[in-house]
Amino acid sequence: MRLSVAAAISHGRVFRRLGLGPESRIHLLRNLLTGLVRHERIEASWARVDEMRGYAEKLIDYGKLGDTNEQAMRMADFWLTEKDLIPKL
Structure with a gap:
């Protein structure tokens, strides 16, 4: 008897589609x-938050470099839709 486990293989996909088109996916992120x-926390589905995590970490690293x-x-100008949050970053 042989047991097999189904594994989720990405086959070269570098990001999740999230059930949206490319433009809507960027707007969502x-x-x-x-x-x-703004709120320093969010509530969303695991897939959306996991997809956003890499972008958030990179944006925070850029924020540490300063406004110069x-x-x-x-x-920061691209990823934040509310420009008054740039100093907070």
């Missing part, structure tokens, strides 16, 4: 990141 910075770094400011 931007809104989740904005909510995370041009690339950090461009990233």
Whole structure:
């Protein structure tokens, strides 16, 4: 008797689709990141939060560089939909 376990294999996928098109996926991630910075916590499904985590960590690392770094400011300007949150980052 042989047991087999079904494994989730990504087959080269680098991100989750989240049941959305590419533009809607980016809008969703931007809104989740904005909510995370504003409220310092979010509640969402595990798949959405897990997908957003990498972007959030990268954005926080850019935020540590300060407002004099041009690339950090461009990233914050793109990912945060509410521009009054850039100093908080």
